[in-house]
Structure formats: C-alpha cells, structure tokens
Amino acid sequence: MSAIKKIRSIRLTNTLTGKKEVLETYRPGQLTFYSCGPTVYGFIHIGNLRGGLVADQFYRYFQRVGYDVQFVRNYTDVDDKIINKGREEGISPEEVAKKYTQEVEKDFAVACMLEPTHKTTVTTHIAEIIALIKKIIEHGNAYVAKDGEVLFSISSFKNYGQLSHKKLDDLIAGIRVEVTEKKQNPLDFTLWKPAKPGEPFWDSPWGKGRPGWHIECSAMASKWLGDQIDVHHGGEDLVFPHHENEIAQSEAASGHGPFVKYWLHHAFLTLSKEKMSKSLGNVFTARDFLTQFSGEFARYLLLSVHYRSQIDFGPEAVEQTLTGLQRIYEAKARAQQLLKQSRARADLRAEAAWGVFAASCEKARTEIDENFANDFNNPGALAALFTVIREFNRTLAEPLAQATPSAILGAQELIRLMEEDIGGILGIGRSEPEKALADLSRIRVISRPQVANAVARPTEDEIRQAIEDRAAARKAKDFAKADQIRKDIESRGVIIKDSPSGTTWEYR
Numbered sequence: 001m002s003a004i005k006k007i008r009s010i011r012l013t014n015t016l017t018g019k020k021e022v023l024e025t026y027r028p029g030q031l032t033f034y035s036c037g038p039t040v041y042g043f044i045h046i047g048n049l050r051g052g053l054v055a056d057q058f059y060r061y062f063q064r065v066g067y068d069v070q071f072v073r074n075y076t077d078v079d080d081k082i083i084n085k086g087r088e089e090g091i092s093p094e095e096v097a098k099k100y101t102q103e104v105e106k107d108f109a110v111a112c113m114l115e116p117t118h119k120t121t122v123t124t125h126i127a128e129i130i131a132l133i134k135k136i137i138e139h140g141n142a143y144v145a146k147d148g149e150v151l152f153s154i155s156s157f158k159n160y161g162q163l164s165h166k167k168l169d170d171l172i173a174g175i176r177v178e179v180t181e182k183k184q185n186p187l188d189f190t191l192w193k194p195a196k197p198g199e200p201f202w203d204s205p206w207g208k209g210r211p212g213w214h215i216e217c218s219a220m221a222s223k224w225l226g227d228q229i230d231v232h233h234g235g236e237d238l239v240f241p242h243h244e245n246e247i248a249q250s251e252a253a254s255g256h257g258p259f260v261k262y263w264l265h266h267a268f269l270t271l272s273k274e275k276m277s278k279s280l281g282n283v284f285t286a287r288d289f290l291t292q293f294s295g296e297f298a299r300y301l302l303l304s305v306h307y308r309s310q311i312d313f314g315p316e317a318v319e320q321t322l323t324g325l326q327r328i329y330e331a332k333a334r335a336q337q338l339l340k341q342s343r344a345r346a347d348l349r350a351e352a353a354w355g356v357f358a359a360s361c362e363k364a365r366t367e368i369d370e371n372f373a374n375d376f377n378n379p380g381a382l383a384a385l386f387t388v389i390r391e392f393n394r395t396l397a398e399p400l401a402q403a404t405p406s407a408i409l410g411a412q413e414l415i416r417l418m419e420e421d422i423g424g425i426l427g428i429g430r431s432e433p434e435k436a437l438a439d440l441s442r443i444r445v446i447s448r449p450q451v452a453n454a455v456a457r458p459t460e461d462e463i464r465q466a467i468e469d470r471a472a473a474r475k476a477k478d479f480a481k482a483d484q485i486r487k488d489i490e491s492r493g494v495i496i497k498d499s500p501s502g503t504t505w506e507y508r
C-alpha cells in the first residue's frame with residue numbers, strides 16, 4: 001500500500017475567478033508553480049524584490065503543507081531594454097543580461113530567497129519557443145506578416161479577456177494601439193519579430209528574428225511544468241496583457257485549458273504614494289535597500305503586508321519594521337536568557353502561569369498556520385505571534401515565574417514559533433538576537449534620515465544646485481566637501497557623471 005501524504009488544505013484568491021478558492025492541484029500531492037521573473041537590464045528595484053519574496057513565501061508554504069513543488073522562475077534575457085542598455089554601456093546584449101542576472105542573484109541571495117527548482121532564460125529556450133509558435137500557427141491562431149513577423153490572432157481565441165475580466169472593446173480602448181496595417185485586430189500581439197540590423201537574432205521558419213516577450217513564459221512553463229499548471233504568479237501589472245497573452249498562446253497551442261488553475265497577483269509598491277518608475281526617477285534599487293538595511297529587514301517590510309495590498313515605502317514602513325523586528329528579538333533574547341538560568345524548584349503558582357502560556361503558544365501555532373493557509377494572511381500570522389510575545393513578557397514580569405520547568409518549556413516554544421512557524425515561511429526571526437538588535441540600532445540611527453532623503457527625490461533645480469556647489473568646492477580644493485555633496489545627491493537616487501565636456505546627471 002502506498003503512503004498518501006496528508007496535505008493541509010489552503011485557500012487562494014484566484015484572479016481568474018475573482019474568488020477565494022480551495023487549492024486542488026491537477027495531480028494529488030504535486031504542485032506546479034510558475035512565477036514571472038525580471039528582465040535583466042539593470043539593478044532591480046524594491047518592487048521587483050517584493051515580487052521575488054512573495055513567490056519565495058508561496059514556494060516555502062506550498063512545501064510546508066506537504067506538496068512536492070516544481071517551481072520555475074524565468075529571466076528575460078533578450079529584449080529591447082537589454083539591447084539599448086548594451087548600446088549605452090558599449091557591451092553586447094548577452095553581456096548585459098549576464099551581468100545583471102548575476103547582480104539580481106546577489107540581491108536574491110542577500111534576501112535569503114530559496115533557489116527555484118528551475119531558473120530559465122529565453123535564450124536557452126529558442127527551440128521550444130519556435131516549436132510552440134509553429135503549433136499556434138498550425139491551429140489557426142496566428143499569422144505571418146510579409147516581413148516575417150508572427151502575430152497572434154486575438155479574434156481566433158474566444159476567451160480573450162477572461163483574466164482581466166474585460167471585453168475586447170474595453171481592452172482596445174485601454175491600450176495605446178500601435179497603428180499598423182499588419183494587424184488584423186489592434187490587440188494582436190507579436191510572437192516572433194524580425195531582427196533589425198545589429199540586433200541579436202535566431203534562425204526560424206519565418207526568417208532571422210527573436211521572440212516577442214509573452215511567448216517565453218508559455219514555452220518555459222510547458223517545457224518544465226506541462227501544458228496545464230497549478231499556480232502562476234506575477235505582479236498585478238502583468239494581468240494584462242502579459243498573462244492574458246500567456247493564456248491565449250498556451251491554450252491555442254495545446255488545444256485545451258485552463259492553462260493555469262490559480263492565478264495569483266501581488267499589488268504594487270509605491271514610493272511616497274507614487275508608483276515607482278524609472279521614467280519618474282523615483283526608483284529605490286534593491287541593492288541600495290539591502291545595503292542600507294538587511295535581507296531580513298527587507299523580508300519583514302515587504303512580507304508583513306498582505307501580498308494583495310499596496311505597500312507604500314517610506315519612513316512609516318521603516319518605523320513599523322524596526323518596531324516589529326525589535327519586539328521579536330527582544331523577546332527572543334529574554335527567552336534565551338531564561339533557558340540559560342539554573343532551574344528553580346517548581347513553584348505551583350509559577351507552574352500554573354507558565355502552563356497558561358504553553359497553551360497560548362499552542363493556540364498561536366494554530367492561528368499562524370490558519371492565517372498562512374487563508375490566502376497568505378501574513379498580517380494575521382504576525383498578529384498571532386505578537387499576542388503571544390506580549391503574554392510572554394507579562395508572564396516573565398511575575399517575580400515567581402522564573403526558570404521553572406514549565407517556564408523553560410514556554411521559552412522553547414516561543415523560540416520555535418519565531419524560528420519555525422513564522423521564520424520558516426517569512427524568513428525572519430531566525431538570527432541571533434544580539435546581532436539582530438545591534439543591526440536594528442544601526443538602522444535606527446543611520447538609515448532613517450537616509451530613507452526620508454531617498455524618498456524625497458530631489459528636483460532638477462536641487463540637482464543643478466548640488467552640481468554647482470560641488471564644482472565650487474572642487475575649485476576651492478575642498479575635495480572632502482565635494483565628495484560629500486556627490487554622496488548626498490547619489491543617495492537620493494541621482495547618478496552624476498563627469499566628462500571632459502562637463503558634469504551630467506540622470507535619475508537612477
């Protein structure tokens with residue numbers, strides 16, 4: 001008789017149905033999970049880091065509840081932005097992609113993200129992409145334009161708009177439609193595009209070219225996870241058109257659906273209430289963030305909010321993270337001290353008090369798990385931990401309630417709640433309290449003004465003024481002051497470049 005692993009039932013909010021549903025995978029005990037990764041043309045920002053961490057938590061929790069998980073995350077390593085960056089930096093697009101993939105991986109490692117089962121790239125899946133496009137054409141869902149561009153035919157796919165819950169006319173009204181005679185329908189999108197001179201290309205039945213953006217995820221998902229997958233995740237900005245297009249491509253190619261059973265989307269991260277974007281200049285890179293704070297700080301700040309709620313990054317979020325982590329580590333330090341004390345003789349009143357506490361730990365364990373299982377309600381899980389921490393501090397304050405056998409048990413239970421129940425999923429609370437608290441004091445002193453600064457992005461006038469002041473300081477040979485001015489302005493997301501023709505700047 002084969003052993004059937006019991007799997008804890010969990011509920012997820014599915015963008016496809018708009019409902020919270022009980023997760024039932026295609027194959028019992030196994031779960032296939034795809035998450036859209038970054039385009040590697042520069043340092044990722046903290047919004048991208050949020051996406052990575054949300055996927056990391058999903059992965060950890062799917063495993064905890066008992067699934068055998070296959071998790072794929074991709075890197076988009078050929079794209080217009082990469083080609084442009086290569087021209088800017090005077091290196092090839094491949095070198096750009098390689099360089100920034102490494103940088104992204106460094107950030108992910110500092111943020112203690114687990115390695116996915118498969119990390120995939122577009123350039124290593126060209127054959128699969130071409131095969132998929134061929135199938136889509138064969139099934140009558142795509143057409144080849146004169147110049148060799150292959151376009152998906154939206155009107156051939158009847159359920160287009162199912163994920164974003166919009167009618168075709170509304171979708172058309174909502175996009176900037178490229179006016180081109182090539183397109184049979186304005187929403188038709190590119191599967192394969194002919195190469196322009198100087199661009200990377202691959203041979204294909206439609207001439208030399210490269211894949212459009214959307215097709216890569218359909219190809220990689222079906223190669224590693226099959227035609228139908230259980231869970232697909234990405235940022236809410238990917239619902240349309242990226243994920244809508246993935247569904248169209250995959251279902252057109254396989255001839256059956258649904259391509260994905262559960263679609264999960266996380267909300268934006270804003271910087272002082274504005275959406276972060278490179279063109280607005282208000283971008284906080286993950287690298288800056290992780291350097292100023294720490295991986296654990298990032299995990300708390302980005303995961304203590306429900307994944308479907310917006311996070312506004314600013315001094316308030318930093319303050320809440322400082323307070324939260326400090327409460328955890330101060331209690332952990334007290335619990336560890338209690339474990340080091342020599343055991344007192346069991347005192348009946350103390351034993352009773354700690355007996356009550358042990359029962360609270362058990363209750364907290366259940367509550368934490370129920371919150372995670374309820375569409376990853378992290379704020380609820382953390383609230384359960386903080387309730388039990390308050391009770392621990394109260395019990396410890398009783399003069400009789402020191403190092404009795406039950407107190408030792410209580411301290412052990414509390415540490416376990418922090419390190420395993422919460423820590424194993426959110427990746428926080430697992431450090432040594434002494435070091436963690438020292439880090440937090442450093443952050444409190446140094447990083448707070450820096451955050452306020454970074455969030456208050458300088459205006460162009462301020463930047464010009466800073467450049468003038470710096471030039472004046474250099475002229476007066478006050479290089480320390482000149483350096484300081486440069487550092488200050490750069491810490492607020494501006495890059496200053498000196499050249500023989502003068503000093504230029506740009507928002508990072």
Ligand SMILES: [Zn+2]
Binds near residue numbers: 035036037217242
């Ligand atoms: Zn994708």
